[in-house]
Amino acid sequence: MNGLMVIRVLAALLLILAFFLVFPGGVAWWFRESTWPFFCAVAVTGIPSLAGLYFTRNMRGELNSRDGFMIVSLGWLVAVVAGAVPFVASGLLGWVDAIFEASAGYTTTGSSILTDVEVWPKGMLFWRSLTQWLGGMGMLLLALAILPALGVGGMQIMKAEVPGPSKDRFTPRLISTARILWGIYLGYTLLATVGFYGVGMDWLEALDHAMTALSTGGFSTRNASFGAFSAAAQWVAIVFMTLGGINFMIHYHVLFRRNFRILNTSELHVYLGLIVVSSLVIALSRLWTHPDLETALREGFFQVVSIMTTTGFATSDYAQWPFLAQAILGGLMVIGGMSGSTGGGVKVIRVIVLLKTVAVVCRRLLTPLRIIHLQVDRETVPRDMVEACVAMILLAIVLVLGSMVILILLGMDPVSAFGAALTCFSNVGPGFGTVGPASNFAAVPEVGKILLAILMVVGRLEIYTVVLIFTIGFWRRR
Amino acid sequence: MNVVIFGAGLVGVTLARHLSEQTHNVTIIDSSREAVTKIQEKIDVQVIQGNASSDDVLEDADIEKADLVFAVTNSDETNIVLTLITHAQNENARIFTRIRGEQYTSKARLWQADRFHNTRIFNPEQAATDAIVQLLTVPSAIEVIPFPDGAIKLAGFKLGHESLLIGSPLRELAKAGRKIPLIVAAEQNGEVHLPSGETVLSVGDRVYITFDATAVGKDMYKLLGIRSYGRSSVIIVGGGGIGVRVGMGLSACGYSNITFIEKSIDRCHVLADMFPDAFIMNADATDLTFLMNMVGHPAALVAVAGREEVNFLVALAAIRQGIPTVIPMLDNESYLALARDYGIESAISPKGATVGEILGSLRKGNIIKSAPMMNGRLQAFMAKIESGSRLAHVTLAKAKIPKGILIAAVVRNNRVTVPNGATLLDEDDHALILCATDLVSQIDDVLAVKVST
Numbered sequence: 001m002n003g004l005m006v007i008r009v010l011a012a013l014l015l016i017l018a019f020f021l022v023f024p025g026g027v028a029w030w031f032r033e034s035t036w037p038f039f040c041a042v043a044v045t046g047i048p049s050l051a052g053l054y055f056t057r058n059m060r061g062e063l064n065s066r067d068g069f070m071i072v073s074l075g076w077l078v079a080v081v082a083g084a085v086p087f088v089a090s091g092l093l094g095w096v097d098a099i100f101e102a103s104a105g106y107t108t109t110g111s112s113i114l115t116d117v118e119v120w121p122k123g124m125l126f127w128r129s130l131t132q133w134l135g136g137m138g139m140l141l142l143a144l145a146i147l148p149a150l151g152v153g154g155m156q157i158m159k160a161e162v163p164g165p166s167k168d169r170f171t172p173r174l175i176s177t178a179r180i181l182w183g184i185y186l187g188y189t190l191l192a193t194v195g196f197y198g199v200g201m202d203w204l205e206a207l208d209h210a211m212t213a214l215s216t217g218g219f220s221t222r223n224a225s226f227g228a229f230s231a232a233a234q235w236v237a238i239v240f241m242t243l244g245g246i247n248f249m250i251h252y253h254v255l256f257r258r259n260f261r262i263l264n265t266s267e268l269h270v271y272l273g274l275i276v277v278s279s280l281v282i283a284l285s286r287l288w289t290h291p292d293l294e295t296a297l298r299e300g301f302f303q304v305v306s307i308m309t310t311t312g313f314a315t316s317d318y319a320q321w322p323f324l325a326q327a328i329l330g331g332l333m334v335i336g337g338m339s340g341s342t343g344g345g346v347k348v349i350r351v352i353v354l355l356k357t358v359a360v361v362c363r364r365l366l367t368p369l370r371i372i373h374l375q376v377d378r379e380t381v382p383r384d385m386v387e388a389c390v391a392m393i394l395l396a397i398v399l400v401l402g403s404m405v406i407l408i409l410l411g412m413d414p415v416s417a418f419g420a421a422l423t424c425f426s427n428v429g430p431g432f433g434t435v436g437p438a439s440n441f442a443a444v445p446e447v448g449k450i451l452l453a454i455l456m457v458v459g460r461l462e463i464y465t466v467v468l469i470f471t472i473g474f475w476r477r478r
Numbered sequence: 479m480n481v482v483i484f485g486a487g488l489v490g491v492t493l494a495r496h497l498s499e500q501t502h503n504v505t506i507i508d509s510s511r512e513a514v515t516k517i518q519e520k521i522d523v524q525v526i527q528g529n530a531s532s533d534d535v536l537e538d539a540d541i542e543k544a545d546l547v548f549a550v551t552n553s554d555e556t557n558i559v560l561t562l563i564t565h566a567q568n569e570n571a572r573i574f575t576r577i578r579g580e581q582y583t584s585k586a587r588l589w590q591a592d593r594f595h596n597t598r599i600f601n602p603e604q605a606a607t608d609a610i611v612q613l614l615t616v617p618s619a620i621e622v623i624p625f626p627d628g629a630i631k632l633a634g635f636k637l638g639h640e641s642l643l644i645g646s647p648l649r650e651l652a653k654a655g656r657k658i659p660l661i662v663a664a665e666q667n668g669e670v671h672l673p674s675g676e677t678v679l680s681v682g683d684r685v686y687i688t689f690d691a692t693a694v695g696k697d698m699y700k701l702l703g704i705r706s707y708g709r710s711s712v713i714i715v716g717g718g719g720i721g722v723r724v725g726m727g728l729s730a731c732g733y734s735n736i737t738f739i740e741k742s743i744d745r746c747h748v749l750a751d752m753f754p755d756a757f758i759m760n761a762d763a764t765d766l767t768f769l770m771n772m773v774g775h776p777a778a779l780v781a782v783a784g785r786e787e788v789n790f791l792v793a794l795a796a797i798r799q800g801i802p803t804v805i806p807m808l809d810n811e812s813y814l815a816l817a818r819d820y821g822i823e824s825a826i827s828p829k830g831a832t833v834g835e836i837l838g839s840l841r842k843g844n845i846i847k848s849a850p851m852m853n854g855r856l857q858a859f860m861a862k863i864e865s866g867s868r869l870a871h872v873t874l875a876k877a878k879i880p881k882g883i884l885i886a887a888v889v890r891n892n893r894v895t896v897p898n899g900a901t902l903l904d905e906d907d908h909a910l911i912l913c914a915t916d917l918v919s920q921i922d923d924v925l926a927v928k929v930s931t
Contacts, residue, residue, distance in 0.1 A: 370758060370759055370760075371749070371758040371759070373751055375751075378754060
């Protein structure tokens with residue numbers, strides 16, 4: 001392990017976080033709120049960062065994949081702690097709550113322990129949204145994009161931080177890939193801001209929600225989440241959440257290369273198909289009690305897109321919906337967005353691979369001598385990738401059920417415990433029961449909050465990155 | 479004609495024998511002394527042992543005076559180089575080059591270059607593949623000869639017990655209101671002849687009929703007394719290069735259920751990548767109990783494994799199992815001769831398919847396509863009638879066509895008709911001409927454009 005290089009990259013990450021902490025400070029200053037928490041946070045992150053960069057200034061070297069996993073895991077830990085500083089410094093939250101809130105931010109989960117967000121200062125709310133925006137595309141990837149001077153093997157970082165089983169760079173240089181990804185992301189965010197502003201939000205709320213919609217985060221500045229805004233605003237949010245849940249490589253090919261063949265990908269078809277079918281089924285199931293067609297459709301689409309892309313905005317309390325609708329939402333929570341998107345969950349492609357694996361196993365049982373390859377889009381999926389996908393889903397189930405058991409032992413009821421574990425692992429936001437869309441995580445015991453915060457980071461980094469660090473093999477020399 | 483052949487492999491030797499039988503001066507060059515001595519004992523050709531690209535050897539072979547050159551060594555690259563050398567030394571020679579690699583054959587623009595304008599490339603394996611695919615496009619046929627337009631096909635069938643064509647002379651059947659197809663040739667008791675109104679067909683006769691491929695219907699099969707198994711499923715034994723090409727060809731023309739049987743596991747994985755929808759079975763096809771359990775009721779079995787013995791054996795097993803169309807790939811002449819005795823009607827020979835076609839295309843006149851049929855006993859030509867030839871502007875009765883040559887069908891405006899003595903051929907008509915293989919040289923007289931008088 002190249003320890004000093006790891007420190008250098010982490011210091012660079014802190015520098016970027018310190019830079020971004022200036023913006024909510026600016027918002028606070030504009031609205032004549034207290035800027036002290038942000039001064040404090042900039043100092044706490046900036047000083048160690050500059051010190052770290054200074055002491056490692058002569059370091060150059062290669063990063064291997066272990067360093068990559070180490071950097072990403074530690075990086076997210078450092079970011080969560082640094083992100084909690086303003087909350088604590090303002091005196092609004094204790095450390096545990098602040099850490100929970102910060103990790104719900106960076107991991108784009110959007111679960112909150114706040115019972116009343118509307119009384120919070122605007123600068124603080126802006127910082128919540130900004131953490132989600134940074135975490136959505138990955139702040140280490142951002143560090144790579146704006147600080148090429150780091151001069152490190154960024155592929156390792158990209159591998160560990162970008163979700164999905166396969167990571168293609170689509171330009172010869174990784175730095176330009178990172179820049180393109182962040183560029184598209186920024187462009188969509190600005191577009192969404194204009195869209196929200198156009199349908200009646202004020203500019204700050206438009207920007208806050210644009211950042212949390214594109215990153216599929218789900219923090220809102222209102223207690224009623226999107227229920228506080230007009231129908232038009234909800235439709236705009238549906239569009240941008242859906243875009244956020246699509247692989248950004250597809251955005252790149254369509255927008256910049258005019259390559260429309262890439263739309264012919266089964267992952268995209270399954271993703272969009274699931275959204276449309278689930279929304280229609282839910283809308284239909286609610287028509288019995290809810291005679292207004294537009295509302296039923298809008299609420300159906302909004303909730304399905306919000307859950308499937310793992311955003312977690314709410315317009316109505318789905319806990320009151322028919323059981324069928326809730327069951328569908330629970331399933332979508334597990335699946336999540338596409339690989340290479342800002343969404344969470346186990347990703348559509350892994351579910352496709354898992355189902356195809358089942359089909360292949362069945363066919364092998366029927367005709368033992370038959371040679372069958374698992375193919376997606378006419379491309380054979382290599383065996384190691386199939387194994388990684390299946391094992392990841394298995395690990396996800398174990399983690400969610402394990403966390404559920406611990407939460408039950410801590411005194412939660414089973415439905416809420418399951419909902420909380422699943423929603424945090426998948427980075428969705430609202431769960432079921434006492435952590436449903438109408439309530440929040442304030443009542444979860446302190447130990448449970450820490451557990452859920454860890455679960456969020458593990459889910460965001462797709463398990464392996466974090467789990468690896470706790471294996472003996474990781475620390476053994478080669 | 480002076481003919482130079484580079485490479486004394488199977489194709490080279492077969493070409494040499496046929497051409498020397500047609501009294502051409504043939505020189506054959508090969509680097510292997512053993513191969514060269516063997517040929518000298520068997521056929522009447524000049525043989526040179528040595529490196530074909532060396533100046534001495536080329537001078538000995540009189541490459542400058544050659545009319546026809548074949549580059550049929552084992553290596554594509556050598557063949558290409560020999561083609562270029564020949565062209566440099568003798569611009570007028572017609573050159574036939576065997577190229578197997580798809581990386582070369584697919585480069586259409588390369589072969590359109592000036593230096594290749596006298597060159598024709600051919601690929602026996604591709605020819606065999608095409609033949610197999612063509613055969614399977616007409617269900618239950620024993621032989622299919624396609625013509626370039628694609629619409630018109632010549633196919634052979636073995637008459638079944640319930641055929642409506644057997645028992646009485648064809649003329650009587652026609653009078654009785656039966657719709658008689660265009661029978662251009664028939665093989666009865668081992669003898670090939672061209673049927674007339676008096677011909678009486680019987681069960682087991684092989685008849686060759688010309689028809690519009692778009693209009694193959696139940697009626698035709700009813701007349702022939704055989705079942706059409708349609709394009710349900712096909713088994714391909716052997717997943718090598720030819721097997722893959724056959725599989726591609728068949729899935730392109732509507733066979734949805736393809737099963738490969740391949741012995742090598744590595745090869746199976748390659749196949750599984752290429753044919754996601756096919757059944758890839760990793761097994762030895764010579765394990766007959768396995769084969770019997772496996773096959774079920776496919777419409778056809780194609781045996782294109784690397785070893786001919788395997789193909790032969792598998793084909794026999796498949797026929798016993800009652801598979802209607804069984805196509806083994808065989809190149810060994812003794813096996814080919816044996817095949818029919820054992821009920822294998824449709825063996826495909828890569829060598830036969832190409833050599834026959836090349837020899838046919840050497841004829842004069844505007845021949846669009848030529849193909850051997852009935853195991854090479856007949857040669858079929860599709861020719862365009864040109865003004866000045868013996869056929870143009872006269873009725874067939876007056877055209878003085880030598881015996882043994884038959885104008886089997888005339889294609890005018892994409893419609894097929896059977897000509898009779900009163901038929902008048904015009905320029906731009908296409909004629910389907912059948913001719914006994916030993917009489918092919920007389921085709922020249924019939925089709926060639928007379929320059930004077």
